[in-house]
Amino acid sequence: MRADALLDQVVDSAEPEYNFAFLDERTKRAIRRAALKGVAIPGHQVPFGSREMPIARGWGTGGLQLSLALIGPHDVFKAIDQGSDDSVNAVNIRHFVAAMSGVETVTATAEATIIQSRHRIPEETLRPDQVLVLQVPKPEPLSRIEPRVARSQKMHAEGDYASMWLSLYEGVALSGDISMGADYPAIVNGNYLMAPSPIPRWDMPKLHHAPFLTLFGAGREKRIYAVPPYTSVEPLEFSDYHFRVEEFPSPCQLCGATDTFLDEHVDPHGGGSTYSCSDTAYCAARREGSQA
Amino acid sequence: MSAHRPVLKVSGLTRLFGPGCDACLSSTGPEQETNRCVHCGTTVACADVSFDIGEGEVLGIVGESGSGKSTVAGCLAFDVPASAGEARLCTLPGANMFELDAAARRRLRAMEIGIVYQTPQQGLRLDVTAGGNVAERLLSADWRHVGQIRERAGNLLERTEIPRARMDEPPRIFSGGMRQRVQLAKALAHKPSLLILDEPTTGLDVSVQARILDLIQEIQREAGVATIVISHDLGVIRLLTERTLVMRLGRVVEAGLTDQILDDPQHPYTQLLVNSALT
């Protein structure tokens, strides 16, 4: 048989379209099961069979698989990258989800039912009917201390976090204060130590007893975990050296907000630094609101 | 007649490396001149070791390498699991510490058992500050106040002759003797009820060794902590201990008062050991 005839056969027998939301239903079930287990054991990392996705691992495949496994025809989807709806990564993910599911996509946080995010939690407090999906590069909070997975799993099993506390102590001893920044480790539900993904410390209080569900997906590391609604998320801190959120020297130059996480923009020509909201949709809405 | 209250009571402690079989114990030991079972190839690191230690008491375990003395220490510090036997600590009444679950073992180890290993690499994180090494045990015991932790760690390090000014330096840049003193400070951090010194001065210069032995004696007197000293060195045993177990090929061949063991050894192996000593 000639090659092009063979090819015709293959093309004819292939399904005309991808499944709804790209992943086949069995894969979605497996991912949902992992997510449910994560919800049942807050902060515990559940292994899952991370699939090849049409974006590279490390670019949000874990979050994307969660979003696709959750999404239904009536959902409204929002994707942000470091607070911005307009970064290339966020735009690509949004387009991909829209193309594969046909759901509506938005930038307004309040309108979305599923929000996939990298490194930020929106400034608006999410509602119980919204789900936050965070992309996670390194799900294991102990990896910076204990590279051996078997050992770190044992530490979780035994609640043995002394070495994490030790690294916190070393920061205080050597630099005079807690020196951890983003991805600040926290104890979830009084039990497991969890990496909240590289969100700024600013966002940590939003997770504590939050009314909404947060799911964490690490595609490259093949782990899913969760903070269910109304679950305690307590950043590690000493009784004399406290966890503190970031502080900013001036308000947002665009909307004037003083109660948001700001990005610093350094003027390359020596004009000093200016600050603006990291959550672009929130900033835009504030500006529109003040005009109206 | 004496009001002897054991802090630690060990009975029948056995540790096998290998599959084990019914003939392991009968085919090994000093009489068989081997600690390897001919039937199944299992190494009987220690078998049927029993002893107790009272408050403030110092017990020596002496023997050559391969006698199983460090395995006894390792089992008590949960570094290696015991294959059989029990150990009861007075602070944990009614429980065989070998049967605790992993989390409870770790907790007991952190709260009640201090150990100084022959090699600092075993007992210290060489790249974490000296203060941090001591702090780790306090953090394990849920200390969460940096100021208090640093106060306690600084005091302990000063007590073991590490200047407070050096508490934020890593032991990697310390001498061998200093590292052992950091280990000692770490072992004492949480006022353990049992202190295990496993060849604490082996491999050190004689003068450094002497200083550490002095320090151990002083601290032992002050703290009154029940202590096990493991050494192949009869001089160390004579200096530090009042009672001694002599081990060979995994078995206790003789137990008694240290001066009696040294002056009137009973077992052929002990006689050989005592007569082979340089002093």
Added chain:
Amino acid sequence: MIEPHLEVRALSKRFTMHMLGGASPVALDEVSFSVKRGTFLAIVGRSGSGKSSLLRCLYRRYLPTSGEIIYTAADGPVDLAAASDQEILALRRVEIGYVSQFLRATPRVLAVDVVAAPLLRQGVGIESARERAGEMLSRLGLAEPLHTALPATMSGGEQQRVNVARALCARPRLLLVDEPTSALDSETRARAIDALSELKDQGVTVVGVFHDQEAVDALADEVLELEDGAIVRHAAHDPDLPLISR
């Protein structure tokens, strides 16, 4: 009638020397005697007659082969030959003292602390322990500057004063002494004899090995003579008799 403070019944000590093909020399052969409280018993005999072996068996530095050593402790009788190691240690801490021929002290510990150590083990506070240690050292004629010196740097006689002071300071009820005065010059020997004699006056039972006629004359109530591990004489001390009868 005063009860015996120490009663030795058929005490034997044999050494089994495994490195010498199991040779089993007899050091003591069914030795029996008793000592009343407050008695000073001098053990005499030729060298090799078993004097030191007897003393060491009483202190349990040697493990008796057979027989009993019934010691009436403050809280009742105990067989020193059969008591547990811990019981022996407890007795050594508070009741039974031992002075060897030579000081065997921890190196690098000051003389005053060597002497104070047994008091600390009895629970005496550090300050008063050192004070009592210093007094005892002075009584034995050790010059004050030497109190805070290391025994290792001292002469044999000075070391022995530290040794004797350590045992006396602890105020034992039974004191075992092994030729405590043989290494001393005559003046120090006199001081040591004074101190021992004062102990005797306080009702302490003393069993000691002596070669030294002067000490025996000054101190001994009774003399027990050994020969080849057996008792050849146990009698009240008679200064007119030679120490060794044959």
